[in-house]
Amino acid sequence: MNCDLLAVLAVFCCCCALSADARAARLRSRPLDNSDTWNNVMVMAKHAQAQDRDHETRLIPVISSDKLKDGDVCCATVKILDYYLRHILDGQAREDGQHHYPRLHLVKPDLHRVARDLEPHCNSKRADMEHLQTFTQNLKRAGEMYKNKTKAQNKAIGETDILFHYLYESCRATSTS
Template sequence: MPPKGAQVAPASHACRLRKISFQQSYIRNRTYTLAKLARLSDQDTDNRLIGQQLYINVQETNRCYVMKRVIEIVVDEVLLSVPRNRYPHIHEVAQFLAALSTELSGCKFSGHREHVEKNLEEMKDKMKQLGVSGKNKAIGELDLLFDYMENACTEVPKRIVTSKKASSGKNSCRKGMISKVTENLYVKATTFKASIPKDLIKNRRLLKKTTKKLFMKNCSVRDQLLSFYVKNVFGGLGIGSDKVYIVSAFQTLQENLSSCLPCAPTTRVTTAVKKIKKMFDKLGEKGIYKAIGELDILLPWIQTYIETIK
């Protein structure tokens, strides 16, 4: 028995998600509704993609890693390949799941991975064998995926005992995870930039040196600038795996940076961000390419700010 007042800690903090991520009724309802709609056309009752078979010969402490891999497969090979007009809210659900995967970017497997890879390959093979029906089945099991993810990544594991003081609170600052997400963004941003037209406007900049100073010390500027990229910049582009990852990464950064240094909510747009939006709108479609081109400026700002977090 654990000592009185003790609490179980995760085998790896990187393999933990906050319960609140799954308690948002809006996205839960969207996910369940999408799954229910897809099941209406699923006549196959003999096969299941999401189930306990994914955990065969896998230790309980590695289950979150398994579900992270499943999410990556479902998002990349299913949700992003289905026409958006076929299912309502599929883009929102894809972004939510991608955000969970991003938050678990530091979650690693402990031990030998042969059984995990075998189980995942069997799931992928079964989905491919079913063809279009396989993708439809995967969408029809999104509610199962949601529940399995919640159970595997938010439940308290049954191993290491630590004091309550050491347990992670809902608003804890996860500096290591934020830094890891930013590092991954550098790689994804490079690939993403290569897939869109280059920024040919060299005599103007959206992100200026004066904005950097404000970004470092003003939480409203940080929050609004990240929101600007998610809504105005990436929102103007078509769906794709790199875009979904980057959007979810920005949302994860925004949420977790505010946990490190809570920011008082405000409806007023800061002057700095207002100027950026004004130039962005004036440039039209070219403004999108310029903003993405300037990820080379923004990402180092984020990394520099992370290093100042105590």
């Protein structure tokens, strides 16, 4: 009798595992739903915004809320996040020490986790590259306009809250069922 019960339990567990795999095509990255992460991103971004005197220039492309909810923008925002992690946030930690921007040491691991969680689910598309190219061109132009790469990077850090919001809105968990 114990063998029959174990066999039924094993079949049930296998069915549950298979149905869970079939349902979730993209899992939600936990930091996107974490209020502490949101707060840390906001504190860091507000600090950078307070140092920024140019309130007219925007680096991250404007993406409509309809397009964000469409879900195709998730990979574009993940690519911008990857750029942030490799070229902006890591550079700030090396150049200024992690104390220049409050909570940077808390934000970076959470953003790395979001990138790690979502990157495997992204298929490269031309539209994705357009958003990244627009962002990098805007960053380069800002550096030339300010005649200072550090000020342009500060503006980008000030827009981390926008990027995080885009990730939250566009990278919802999806299912195939």
